[in-house]
Amino acid sequence: MKNNRKDESKMIVIANGSSSVKGVIGSLVFLMTLLTISLTFLFEWPVQAARGFRFPGHALLARTDGGIKITRDDFLDRLRKIAPEVISGEVDENMIRRHLQLYLDEMLLLKEARNKGLHMSESFISFQTEFRRKLLAGKLLRTLDRELFNEPPAREDELNRARTQYEFNINRYQRPMMTRISFIMTPIRDQADKALERLRRGEDFGTVARECSKASNAVKGGEGGYIYPVGSQFRGFSGNGPVPDAVRARAFSLETGETSGLIDGNDGGWYIVRRGDTRPALDVSFDQVRDLLIYKIRHGQKAPKLVRMERVSEKVREIIADAEGYWEEQSSMTIDNRDQRIVRALAAEAEKRGISANEEESSRYVTAATNYLCALLLRELPGNGDAENARKFLENLRKNSGFTIDESVVEDFLKGLRIH
Incomplete structure (x- = not known):
């Protein structure tokens, strides 16, 4: 009984000890987590603040009493669209401040124009309509360019012509490796020995060939053109006639730039050959060049871009011809009116196709x-909106608007740009 009680008491002590240890460990984990959060906040907050995150994107850079507001995000989007170079690379603080002032001036002019009802004027409504048509017409042209990019399928007669051209010019598509050579040829061995001795002394190959060679290529410094290997179905033809097999075999055994010794050509001549550059073998099948051959059959040497432009132009003429009453009225239209009719026809076709303007x-x-x-507003000023009157008008707008620029937000904005 006493032993059982001792064992029970030991178990209670151990259990209490385990609870104490777990409690200590839990406290330590909590303290470490709290310390980590505190250190992160302590070291990261200045960095984030310096990067421009101290103020949210809707923080106001500038405002007026009349309700105009320019936020950080608004101004950054504007810079990305109209002056991306200002915020890339080294930040130009003066240029950014100038853009901010220009943005504010534009907003002031736009508000004044709306107050005067210019956004409801016939001139502006006409501008809106024409601009939208031009956007749709431009997008239709780009759509047509993509649609007409690929060639139509080849007809049977075009395929036959392409295959005939391929087989007739087979050397352009299938041939073995070729190498360029220069050589000296003389019927007398003593003369060939003297030429070889001069080459070994370091004299220029072309000079020795001109003075010693009896071949027709001597005037070209021994230049012999490209030759094929011995045993190929192509003849060992250089630019100056057939080359003996012995010379061809020796040429292909040389390294690029290396010169041979004397070679008995077995044709009554002694040769010295030098190997030049090498062109790799060609093995281009008909299927690989079929589309190119058919393109040349159809369009000759015209560039693909020109061909696509012609196709688009033809399609545009069809669209215009289908426009109601266009050709009947063309003779009485001025140039501007004719251009407007073309734009209207293309815009109408774009709407039929369900084409709409994207975000950009x-x-x-x-x-x-x-x-x-803004131009309509300035045009109403005295002097038809000349520079001096426009400047004075803008100064009065600024003065009466009560605009303010929050320098703390601007400085924070600039810090963010410098770091990024």
Whole structure:
């Protein structure tokens, strides 16, 4: 009984000890986690702040009393679109501040134009319509260019002509390795020995060939053109006639730039040959060049880009011809009106095909519309909006708008650009 009680007491002590150890370990884990979070915050916060994350993307760089607001994200998007070079590489602080002021001025002019109702004017509505048509017409042309990029399937007669051309010019597509040679030939061995001795003394091969060789290529410094290996179905033909097999065999045994000794050509001549550059063998099948041959049969030497332009032009003429009343009215139209009719016809075709402007094209429209409204506003000023009157008008807009630029946000924005 006493032993059992002792064992039970030991187990209780061990259990209590285990609980204490687990409690200590849990406390240590909690403290380490807390310390890690604290250190991360301590060291990362300044870095993040320096990178420009201290203020969120909607933080205001500039604002006016009239409700105009320019956020960090708005301004960054604008720079990426109209002046990406300003935020890439070394940051030009003065140029960025200038762009911010220009952006604010543009917003002021746009607001003033809207206050005067210029965005509802007939001129602006006409501009919007024409600009949208031009966007759609341009996108249709790019779509046609992609659609007409590939050649139509080859007809049977075109395939036959292409195969005939391939077989007639088989040397262009299938041939063994070839090497360029230069050689000296003389019917007298003593003369050949003297020429070889001069070459071994380091004299120029071309000079020795001109003075010693009796072959017709002597005037070209012994240049013999390209030859094929012995045993090939192609003749060992150089630029100056057939080359003896003994000379061909010796030439292919040389290294590039190496010169042989005397060779008995077995044709009454003694040769010295020098090996030049080597062209690898060709093995181009008909299927590999079929499309190219058919293209040349159809279009000759015209560049593919020119052929596609002609196809697009032909398709455009078909679209215009289908436009109601176009050709009947063409004789009475001015150049501008004719261009507008063409754009309208292409835009109508684009709408039929379900083509719409993407995000980039839409942003181009917004930029163009803003510029047009600002131009309409300045055109109403005295002097038709000359530089001096426009400057004074803009100064008054700035003064009356009560605009402010938050320098702390601007500085933070610039820090982020410098680090990134």
